[in-house]
Amino acid sequence: MEPLIKTAFPFVVVSVGILLAFQGVLMIVAYTVLAERKVLGWIQGRIGPNRVGPWGVLQPFADLLKFIFKEDIVPDKSTRFVYYLAPMVALVCALMPIVVYPFGPAITTVDWSFLPFGLGDGIHVLPLTIARIDVGVLFVLGITSVGVYGIALAGWSSNSKYSLMGGLRSSAQMISYELAMGASVIGVVMLAGTLDLNGIIFAQINSPFRWFIIPQFIGFVVFLIAAFAETNRVPFDLPEAETELVAGFHTEYSALKFALFFMAEYVNMFTVSVMCTVLFLGGWYVPGLSHLFDPGSIPYALVSHIAFIGKICAFLFFYIWVRGTLPRFRFDQLMNFGWKFLLPVAIANVTLTIVVVYFLN
Amino acid sequence: MVGTALFFLFAGFAIMCAISMVYHKNPLYSAISLVGVFISLSCIYITLAAPFIAAVQILIYAGAIMVLVVFVIMLLNLDEDVPLNRLRYLYAVGGGLGLVLLAQTLFIFYAVSRTPNVAADQAQTAGKTLSLGQAMYTEYLLPVEIVGVLLMMAIIGAVILARRLGQPQLELVVEHEEELRHHEQ
Numbered sequence: 001m002e003p004l005i006k007t008a009f010p011f012v013v014v015s016v017g018i019l020l021a022f023q024g025v026l027m028i029v030a031y032t033v034l035a036e037r038k039v040l041g042w043i044q045g046r047i048g049p050n051r052v053g054p055w056g057v058l059q060p061f062a063d064l065l066k067f068i069f070k071e072d073i074v075p076d077k078s079t080r081f082v083y084y085l086a087p088m089v090a091l092v093c094a095l096m097p098i099v100v101y102p103f104g105p106a107i108t109t110v111d112w113s114f115l116p117f118g119l120g121d122g123i124h125v126l127p128l129t130i131a132r133i134d135v136g137v138l139f140v141l142g143i144t145s146v147g148v149y150g151i152a153l154a155g156w157s158s159n160s161k162y163s164l165m166g167g168l169r170s171s172a173q174m175i176s177y178e179l180a181m182g183a184s185v186i187g188v189v190m191l192a193g194t195l196d197l198n199g200i201i202f203a204q205i206n207s208p209f210r211w212f213i214i215p216q217f218i219g220f221v222v223f224l225i226a227a228f229a230e231t232n233r234v235p236f237d238l239p240e241a242e243t244e245l246v247a248g249f250h251t252e253y254s255a256l257k258f259a260l261f262f263m264a265e266y267v268n269m270f271t272v273s274v275m276c277t278v279l280f281l282g283g284w285y286v287p288g289l290s291h292l293f294d295p296g297s298i299p300y301a302l303v304s305h306i307a308f309i310g311k312i313c314a315f316l317f318f319y320i321w322v323r324g325t326l327p328r329f330r331f332d333q334l335m336n337f338g339w340k341f342l343l344p345v346a347i348a349n350v351t352l353t354i355v356v357v358y359f360l361n
Numbered sequence: 362m363v364g365t366a367l368f369f370l371f372a373g374f375a376i377m378c379a380i381s382m383v384y385h386k387n388p389l390y391s392a393i394s395l396v397g398v399f400i401s402l403s404c405i406y407i408t409l410a411a412p413f414i415a416a417v418q419i420l421i422y423a424g425a426i427m428v429l430v431v432f433v434i435m436l437l438n439l440d441e442d443v444p445l446n447r448l449r450y451l452y453a454v455g456g457g458l459g460l461v462l463l464a465q466t467l468f469i470f471y472a473v474s475r476t477p478n479v480a481a482d483q484a485q486t487a488g489k490t491l492s493l494g495q496a497m498y499t500e501y502l503l504p505v506e507i508v509g510v511l512l513m514m515a516i517i518g519a520v521i522l523a524r525r526l527g528q529p530q531l532e533l534v535v536e537h538e539e540e541l542r543h544h545e546q
Binding site for chain 2 (some may be wrong): 085133138139141143146148149154155156164167171172196
């Protein structure tokens with residue numbers, strides 16, 4: 001019995017970690033939707049949802065119930081298998097990157113030997129990351145780039161003109177802005193010398209600037225703009241432009257399938273916010289906190305984690321703010337901007353970084 | 362044990378997807394199956410401790426090239442049931458190539474069974490990003506440069522072909538209108 005428990009223990013710990021991380025991210029995502037409706041309401045001189053619970057705090061759950069109990073309508077001439085597959089692909093690809101997020105610094109000062117059956121023997125580190133992958137940046141970029149299939153296939157399988165146009169626009173837009181996004185990340189990777197997300201945070205702590213947003217400001221701006229396009233948000237929400245395409249790629253989707261697309265969009269927003277925070281704003285690092293608490297202790301990890309979530313929420317607010325402020329691009333403007341302005345700027349930034357790094361070393 | 366089980370899981374999935382890619386008449390289903398092949402291959406790379414190759418496999422093949430293929434298929438909206446009788450002779454070519462591949466696989470099995478088992482060195486960094494980069498830009502610099510030039514040539518060729526075939530009515534309507542307005546003023 002005892003060796004079995006000992007073998008199963010790491011899997012149980014990882015499963016609990018995955019459960020906590022996914023649950024936490026989904027809760028933040030649910031409240032991002034509420035925050036979006038509230039903030040948009042304030043920007044437009046309205047109150048926003050305030051009926052379900054005090055100040056509308058239970059609105060996300062009411063919405064979820066509504067999505068579950070609505071009638072699920074499948075278009076008669078849709079390609080059934082692909083039609084069902086598309087929302088799953090979109091949501092799975094949006095959720096997968098959670099596995100590599102650095103939620104906080106590793107807790108190293110706790111002695112785990114109090115656990116029964118000698119489970120804690122020899123364990124000194126509790127990392128606040130589910131999986132430390134050597135190529136975290138590439139993993140996140142790769143998985144999110146697979147997410148475009150969800151949208152493209154949804155557009156194709158619905159057998160509707162509006163959906164097809166939305167899907168085509170979306171794939172064209174994502175291919176175009178992925179390049180600029182990848183090129184803007186290369187500057188940070190060169191400064192850090194690693195593709196590991198935690199390694200990038202430590203490289204920022206050890207650098208004289210503390211945050212890479214200072215030496216990589218151009219890269220930051222390019223990344224932020226490309227992130228808006230990658231997540232199909234205003235001002236680049238051409239795939240679901242309601243004045244032209246009804247609702248774009250998800251016109252024919254209803255009930256829970258629509259909810260999956262909706263969730264995928266907001267989880268993607270969360271993902272790019274995490275990437276922005278980790279790559280340019282030092283991730284969980286709070287300057288000067290190591291003077292207050294011992295690095296590796298529980299309060300240090302807790303404050304760092306709250307700082308991490310706070311930085312992400314700032315980005316999410318910025319998204320909502322932009323949505324309430326800016327008008328939509330035209331499609332040719334979008335393409336011209338991406339290929340003729342954003343990509344050259346990103347490549348120039350890479351070249352500049354290469355020259356500076358070469359002469360500094 | 363877990364590694365072997367994972368290998369058979371992903372390898373089986375890859376073979377299933379490959380078969381479905383070949384057998385589907387609808388090009389879009391074939392493309393989706395090919396994406397499945399790429400993803401399961403990348404999972405196998407991860408179990409072989411080569412995370413960089415795995416990430417690049419997904420990023421480039423599944424995330425970029427196949428998206429373009431799907432894009433083109435959707436744009437053309439090809440008919441499903443066009444009989445391709447004129448390509449009959451390709452069955453023979455495909456069979457021959459398959460036999461070559463089979464021979465190659467058997468040779469690899471033979472070579473692997475001949476080499477002595479060596480315990481993997483934990484400090485070995487093969488498959489890690491740093492060692493890959495160093496190898497690419499020092500030992501294998503010339504092949505990398507040649508491949509780069511080749512890809513560049515292919516891109517330029519594609520641009521030239523598209524330009525020659527392109528008709529003026531393919532230009533964006535909006536730009537055309539702006540030009541007209543300019544002339545009127």
